[in-house]
Amino acid sequence: MATVTFDKATRIYPGTDKPAVDALDLAIEDGEFLVLVGPSGCGKSTSLRMLAGLEEVDGGAIRIGDRDVTHMPPKDRDIAMVFQNYALYPHMTVADNMGFALKIAGVSKDEIRRRVGDAAKLLDLTEYLDRKPKALSGGQRQRVAMGRAIVREPQVFLMDEPLSNLDAKLRVSTRTQIASLQRRLGITTVYVTHDQVEAMTMGDRVAVLNAGLLQQVDSPLGLYDKPSNVFVAGFIGSPAMNIATFDVKDGRATLGNADVAIPASIAAKVAEEGSDTVVLGFRPESLTPASSEETGGIPVLVDVVEELGSDAYVYGRPAGPAAEEQADRLRSDQIIARVEPRNAPQKGEKINFTVRQGSEHFFSVKTGERLEP
């Protein structure tokens, strides 16, 4: 059991000027399940490997509990890691794979057998203990990799996209297994993924990285409800948030004939930074179809309807009189709205959507930071 602290940890790969991880400040609590998430190349795996000791730390420090492990070799850090491709020893049986670290540490044979047996029971691997990895399915290999980490009883678990090689269905079930296993064992865990659904469903807290910089650390709902900048707003949430630049005038944000009332405090902040536009984000569920005679909506031509049973999503593009300007100002090339699944529109239909009052997110045009009313 231990806390993990990144203290301005920086990694600059030789031959590059731009840090892969730039002054990462992150405090992970004892027993916490923290997910590092971000697009590929954002530095999340590098951060994890720095913690593991597989990557040099060029600046700052990393601590596990009170120990400064910044330049400590991996074996002295008391961590265990689950790799993306599992990295099982192909020539050893499942039991030997799981017991290898203990054997090196000089643990007695009986103790190894007991601990491997316990872990195997926990992971439902008992009948496979004598098999080699090549005789296992992908899901079983994944569990062996988990078992190898559990047997060590380390202070910290590190997981580097452990589910990305599983098929979609297995990924969903393993996701919950890992989360509940972690809660049961209570071992501090750092989990890397590029999949924001995984991040949201598994983590106690989620840290969002982009281009080597930490964007925000918060609980999944915190990230969803109060994204601290435009990047987090666009990255977290599936389907993604609609984001567009609106003109600010007379206490209202307008874009073509779309018109949203904004709080006076937001208008004041926009005026304060000397701009007359604001970035406005609204999630698919914040859009409601309006009767056509209402004004202030965004007319949308439906391109695709995704019917998922419990939900239905409309993917479309602006189709009103100011369609061109609206399309230009949108961050993505489509508008996404959630609609009644039993009453979904057909593709080709034109619907007028309005933004539900109070559910908008405002961001500064200049800094991309969240503007709080």
Added chain:
Amino acid sequence: MNMRHGRYLFILTFLLPPVGIYAIYMLSPYVQAIYISMTDWSGLTAAQTFIGFDNYVEMWNDDQLHKALWNNLILVLVVPVLTLLLGLFFASMLNVGGRSRGGAVTGVRGSSIYKVVYFFPQVLSVAIIGIVFKYVFAPENAGGILNRVLGAVGLDGLQRLWLAEPDYLIWIIVLVMTWSFVGFYVVLFSAAMQAIPRDIYEAALLDGSSRLTTFRKVTVPLVWDTVQVGWVYMAIQAMDGFATVHIMLGINGGVQGAGDVLGVAMYREAFAEADFGYAAAIGVLMLVLTMVAAILFMRGLRRERVELA
């Protein structure tokens, strides 16, 4: 002509020429050699008489041949072991043995230079290697490099007339052959080690495995297939040893014939003693021994194949 007939004709057209060439140039020399080994042919005249197994009986009683056989046995056991162990060790240091501060899995510092240096002996012809090492072990006044070095560092007591000591000869050959072959195996094993996924080494690192343990428990088992191939190949090469011995020690296998090997003995009987029949008998013996060695090594080293997932 029906379809079936046409297909056989087609297959035969492509099969016969290569099989024919193989039979004429590979199989028939063996058969001829076996026949010649049962004659008293001198190799200089057309006269040859069939004498059955007389040449083989003579081999049985030939002390010099026993010496050559014994030396071949030393070569075939010691040279592969030394070469493969060194090759594995060097390849492991060049590819995965280094430990940078960050713990990334790489070779030791400067490994790209070492890789080239280790391969040097492989581009030299055996003749040049033989001559170079003749100088290394020559007496000091004849340019003997080893003796000079020993003298220069004050180890005069270790100076020897290396090539004049019957007991040393075969071990000098062992050394030279190992030196000349090790580079090839470094390259061979390097290629095999490059194919092992890095994350397996990282997992070993996290599991607390030391360099030696990683070498023994991870690297070697994962390149074992290549080691096995290398072992058979090396055993066949060591069974020969003709060029090195002939160039360094001469046609009689050095002083008192103490460094003699079967290859040199065969050459001597054929071209110096003009006894092709006896030479052919030695050749047949070498064929049988090489095959037996290859089979034994392949059997003895067989393990379950490891698949890199």
